Each structure stands twice: as structure tokens, then as C-alpha cells.
Amino acid sequence: xxxxxxxxxxxxxxxxxxxxxxxxxxxxxxxxxxxxxxxxxxxxxxxxxxxxxxxxxxxxxxxxxxxxxxxxxxxxxxxxxxxxxxxxxxxxxxxxxxxxxxxxxxxxxxxxxxxxxxxxxxxxxxxxxxxxxxxxxxxxxxxxxxxxxxxxxxxxxxxxxxxxxxxxxxxxxxxxxxxxxxxxxxxxxxxxxxxxxxxxxxxxxxxxxxxxxxxxxxxxxxxxxxxxxxxxxxxxxxxxxxxxxxxxxxxxxxxxxxxxxxxxxxxxxxxxxxxxxxxxxxxxxxxxxxxxxxxxxxxxxxxxxxxxxxxxxxxxxxxxxxxxxxxxxxxxxxxxxxx
Amino acid sequence: xxxxxxxxxxxxxxxxxxxxxxxxxxxxxxxxxxxxxxxxxxxxxxxxxxxxxxxxxxxxxxxxxxxxxxxxxxxxxxxxxxxxxxxxxxxxxxxxxxxxxxxxxxxxxxxxxxxxxxxxxxxxxxxxxxxxxxxxxxxxxxxxxxxxxxxxxxxxxxxxxxxxxxxx
Ligand SMILES: Cc1cc2nc3c(=O)[nH]c(=O)nc-3n(C[C@H](O)[C@H](O)[C@H](O)COP(=O)(O)OP(=O)(O)OC[C@H]3O[C@@H](n4cnc5c(N)ncnc54)[C@H](O)[C@@H]3O)c2cc1C
Ligand code: SF4
Ligand code: FES
Ligand code: FES
Numbered sequence: 001x002x003x004x005x006x007x008x009x010x011x012x013x014x015x016x017x018x019x020x021x022x023x024x025x026x027x028x029x030x031x032x033x034x035x036x037x038x039x040x041x042x043x044x045x046x047x048x049x050x051x052x053x054x055x056x057x058x059x060x061x062x063x064x065x066x067x068x069x070x071x072x073x074x075x076x077x078x079x080x081x082x083x084x085x086x087x088x089x090x091x092x093x094x095x096x097x098x099x100x101x102x103x104x105x106x107x108x109x110x111x112x113x114x115x116x117x118x119x120x121x122x123x124x125x126x127x128x129x130x131x132x133x134x135x136x137x138x139x140x141x142x143x144x145x146x147x148x149x150x151x152x153x154x155x156x157x158x159x160x161x162x163x164x165x166x167x168x169x170x171x172x173x174x175x176x177x178x179x180x181x182x183x184x185x186x187x188x189x190x191x192x193x194x195x196x197x198x199x200x201x202x203x204x205x206x207x208x209x210x211x212x213x214x215x216x217x218x219x220x221x222x223x224x225x226x227x228x229x230x231x232x233x234x235x236x237x238x239x240x241x242x243x244x245x246x247x248x249x250x251x252x253x254x255x256x257x258x259x260x261x262x263x264x265x266x267x268x269x270x271x272x273x274x275x276x277x278x279x280x281x282x283x284x285x286x287x288x289x290x291x292x293x294x295x296x297x298x299x300x301x302x303x304x305x306x307x308x309x310x311x312x313x314x315x316x317x318x319x320x321x322x323x324x325x326x327x328x329x330x331x332x333x334x335x336x337x338x339x
Numbered sequence: 340x341x342x343x344x345x346x347x348x349x350x351x352x353x354x355x356x357x358x359x360x361x362x363x364x365x366x367x368x369x370x371x372x373x374x375x376x377x378x379x380x381x382x383x384x385x386x387x388x389x390x391x392x393x394x395x396x397x398x399x400x401x402x403x404x405x406x407x408x409x410x411x412x413x414x415x416x417x418x419x420x421x422x423x424x425x426x427x428x429x430x431x432x433x434x435x436x437x438x439x440x441x442x443x444x445x446x447x448x449x450x451x452x453x454x455x456x457x458x459x460x461x462x463x464x465x466x467x468x469x470x471x472x473x474x475x476x477x478x479x480x481x482x483x484x485x486x487x488x489x490x491x492x493x494x495x496x497x498x499x500x501x502x503x504x505x506x507x
Contacts, residue, residue, distance in 0.1 A: 001371040004371060006370030035414070039392065039393065048370065052417070103463070333478035
């Protein structure tokens with residue numbers, strides 16, 4: 001790590017003024033991503049600003065619109081095991097519990113989870129070109145070993161994926177991100193929070209300098225009856241998704257009233273395709289229909305030398321997960337395949 | 340090679356007190372010292388191991404206010420006013436902690452390097468009380484790698500202690 005100074009921000013304004021005044025003053029919450037990045041010299045800090053003492057952003061409570069507000073500083077574990085989340089938003093619990101390890105989830109915060117950076121090996125190796133780490137230096141992954149990389153939403157400058165599991169569920173739940181900053185407070189729809197790389201892959205999201213995530217709102221609809229999270233990876237646990245799928249279904253008289261499906265591990269942000277979800281409306285929840293949806297979601301997918309397998313894998317994972325969603329009790333620890 | 344990194348000439352040592360295994364330790368530390376390094380280098384509690392230093396192995400697991408956490412991914416200056424428990428602090432008055440005894444009985448280690456982290460993690464798991472089946476115990480213990488492959492014995496040891504608690 002570079003030599004930095006350290007301070008605890010006791011209120012929001014202090015944190016905001018420290019980071020808006022200097023791009024190299026960095027916030028630290030759980031520390032599980034930023035300390036790792038500092039150790040590799042991928043991130044450098046002048047001052048590390050500890051936000052854990054900021055009051056008011058570390059609770060889970062009902063919001064004004066019948067949904068739930070989860071504070072940015074609540075840990076991933078406390079969120080996943082919270083009684084309201086387990087009951088009304090079990091998809092979010094499952095997705096969180098499929099990520100990282102028990103120790104990391106006890107440290108990682110909800111705000112930090114949204115802002116974790118890619119696990120692209122070249123992003124992590126400061127001796128190789130990487131447009132995300134060093135804009136303009138080139139992308140080592142496009143011609144390199146790209147097994148864990150994107151098949152959707154990538155650009156000629158970057159093919160990295162956004163690695164979060166929690167965010168795949170937040171995408172399906174149409175969460176809203178609450179942000180405070182040097183200007184006015186604002187709320188951003190989850191689908192507008194993260195961004196595609198285009199020719200500026202250095203920004204993963206639309207958070208502006210000096211801004212701080214205060215909370216995440218979950219609308220009332222939690223898909224607590226028919227939901228599933230499936231995570232496919234190289235080991236059974238404690239590794240990032242090659243492909244993951246979150247599904248929430250609403251059924252009426254045996255037909256699909258509403259379907260939401262998001263993919264993780266395949267794109268620079270959780271991937272949803274509205275037409276593919278709309279296609280399922282009024283249809284029977286059966287394999288043939290889910291297969292047609294999967295085709296639509298993967299439309300335009302482009303793989304690279306080592307990750308083409310993800311295209312077929314994602315289609316099969318979508319179908320499997322939609323079937324699993326019909327019987328959530330079948331789900332296994334760590335979001336492994338069931339049924 | 341270390342790149343041209345930013346250098347803050349005014350980085351100052353912080354005077355902090357860490358509460359480890361019930362004892363206060365007053366330390367003067369630079370801000371970038373991890374809790375793991377503070378425990379090992381400054382307090383000489385070397386039971387907590389450094390495997391990867393990047394959150395990927397679980398060898399550095401300690402209990403902070405009863406919750407299992409990775410000491411390599413947090414800074415010592417962030418851990419004042421909390422109760423830190425390391426492997427050296429789990430046994431009561433000369434008796435082994437039930438998990439320590441179970442690790443011996445169930446052949447749950449070979450080289451022993453991962454063991455302090457495994458045991459602290461297992462104590463955290465039992466505190467959480469979220470694992471009911473063997474598959475769930477395996478999943479919730481997966482944050483601790485064992486290069487020797489003693490995993491089966493480790494899970495057996497955790498299951499044995501878990502069952503003895505539920506029979507009490
Ligand atoms: C070995 C390992 C395996 C992992 N596996 C998985 C996995 O399988 N799935 C998965 O989803 N994740 C995984 N993770 C990632 C983990 O979930 C993230 O590191 C964690 O969620 C980050 O949260 P944090 O509070 O620790 O963030 P920090 O490290 O404290 O911060 C991360 C970033 O967010 C900024 N920040 C933090 N809070 C705020 C805020 N409120 N407002 C504005 N900026 C803020 C910080 O400045 C920093 O840039 C893994 C991590 C490790 C180390
Ligand atoms: S894929 Fe993106 S993060 Fe990886 S090397 Fe290319 S530019 Fe960097
Ligand atoms: S040393 Fe901390 S997880 Fe490996
Ligand atoms: S006993 Fe050797 S690493 Fe686990």
C-alpha cells in the first residue's frame with residue numbers, strides 16, 4: 001500500500017467534503033475490496049476516510065412507499081439474515097449468501113458491494129495494459145486469457161464483468177440507490193447506476209466525485225413466492241460467478257403474470273432484457289417458454305477465445321433457474337443447481 | 340517492482356488501543372498496518388496466520404465482537420473499541436475449547452497452518468447458528484481453505500461440536 005493518512009468521518013458532510021475536494025481521498029467501509037486494491041497498488045490514497053461512524057445509514061427499516069430501505073453501512077451478512085429480507089426478499093438473501101465467504105460477508109457493506117471493482121486478472125496485474133486501470137493503455141484481455149470475461153455489453157476498450165452477486169438480485173427487484181453528495185441528494189434507478197464501458201471503461205458506474213451511497217430502497221414487490229438464484233462457477237463455493245441468474249416470477253391461475261430475469265458474471269452490469277421478460281407474460285411456466293426467453297436474453301452475445309462456452313451455459317442456466325423458481329424450497333446452500 | 344506510488348510525507352502514527360483476548364494493548368501504528376500485522380508483529384500473537392493477505396484463504400480469521408472476520412482485510416486503526424478474539428484467547432483456564440478438542444479427536448489437521456483460522460471460523464459459525472445440515476456447514480465453512488485437504492475431518496469436527504451443543 002502507498003503511504004496514506006487516515007481519518008474517521010463522524011458525519012456525512014465531512015466525508016463528502018473530503019472526497020469532493022480530492023479525488024485521491026477514498027472512502028473505506030468494510031474494506032474488503034479497497035484494502036485489496038491498495039495492497040496491489042491498483043488504488044492509491046492520500047487520505048483514507050473511514051465512514052463506519054456516520055450515523056443514520058446502518059439500519060434496515062420500512063420506507064415511505066411500502067418497501068424497505070437498507071442502509072449503505074449494513075453488512076451483507078446482516079442484510080441477508082435480516083428477518084424482513086428473509087421473509088419478503090428471499091431472492092436478495094440467497095444472492096448475497098452465494099457471494100464471497102461468511103467472513104467477508106460479515107465485513108462487506110451494501111454500499112461497498114455496489115462499488116466493488118472487476119476481478120479481471122489484467123486489471124489486477126499492474127504490469128499489464130488495462131484501459132480500466134490506466135485509460136488508453138489498451139486491453140490485455142481481448143487477445144489474452146478471457147475465461148471470466150463478458151459476452152454481453154462489452155466494448156472494444158474493455159470486456160470485464162461486474163462481479164457482484166447481490167446486485168443481480170437488486171436488479172431483479174428494481175432497487176433504487178440513494179445518493180448524497182456535494183450538490184443535492186438524488187435517487188437513481190438500479191438499472192441506471194452501473195454503466196457499460198464504451199470508450200471510458202475507467203468508470204464502472206454513474207456515481208460522481210464526492211458522492212456517497214446512503215441507502216438502497218427495495219420496492220414492495222419482493223417475489224417471495226417464486227424466486228431463485230443460481231450461481232455457476234469453477235468451485236462449489238467461495239469463487240466468483242462464471243454465470244449467475246436471478247429470477248422472480250409472479251403467477252396467476254397457473255400462468256406467468258410477471259417475470260424478471262437478470263444475469264450476473266457475463267456483462268459489465270447485471271443484464272436484463274425487457275422484451276424477453278414481456279414475452280413470458282400470460283404464458284405457461286414451462287421449459288419451452290423459458291428456452292425462448294433465454295434465446296432472447298442472449299441475443300447479440302459475443303464471446304472471445306476462452307469464454308464462448310458462457311453463451312450456451314447462460315441459456316441453460318436461465319431455463320434451469322426459472323424452473324427452480326417454481327419451487328424455491330428446493331434451493332441448496334450456495335445457490336447450487338437443484339431440481 | 341513497486342510502481343511510482345503516491346507518498347504522503349505527513350502520514351502519522353496513530354495512538355490506538357486494541358482489546359485482544361480481554362487485554363488492552365496500547366500501540367503506535369501507521370495507518371496502513373493491517374489488523375493481522377498488528378496482531379502478529381506488534382502484539383506477538385502469531386497464532387493468527389497470514390496465508391494470502393488478500394481475503395482468499397481464511398487463515399487470518401479472528402472474532403470481532405463474536406463475528407468471524409478477516410484480519411488481513413481491515414486496518415488496525417479501524418478496530419478500536421471492539422473485542423478481538425484470536426486463537427490464543429478461546430480456551431478457558433487451561434482447558435481446550437471444545438472445537439480444539441474436536442479437531443484433535445477428528446483428525447482435522449495435518450500441517451496445522453489453516454487450523455487457527457478454521458477454529459475461529461467454526462466458533463463464528465456456531466455463534467451465527469445458520470447451518471443446519473452438513474451441506475450448509477460445508478458451504479458456510481468454505482471461506483477457510485485447507486491446502487492439506489483435511490476438510491473432511493474439519494467438517495466432522497464442526498458437526499460433532501454442533502451436535503453436542505444441540506443435545507445439551
Ligand atoms: C476473496 C473474495 C471473494 C469475493 N467473492 C465475492 C463473490 O463471490 N460475490 C460478490 O458479490 N462479491 C464477492 N467479493 C466482493 C465483496 O462482496 C466486496 O469486496 C464487498 O462487497 C465490498 O464492500 P466493502 O464494504 O468491504 O467495500 P470497501 O472495500 O470498503 O469499499 C469498496 C469501494 O466502495 C467505496 N464505498 C464504500 N462504501 C461507500 C458508500 N457508502 N458510498 C460511496 N462509496 C463507498 C469505497 O470508497 C471503495 O471504492 C469477494 C471479495 C473477496 C476479497
Ligand atoms: S477487460 Fe477491462 S479490466 Fe480487463 S484488461 Fe481489458 S480493459 Fe482492463
Ligand atoms: S490471509 Fe487473510 S484471507 Fe488469507
Ligand atoms: S492442515 Fe495444512 S492447510 Fe489445513
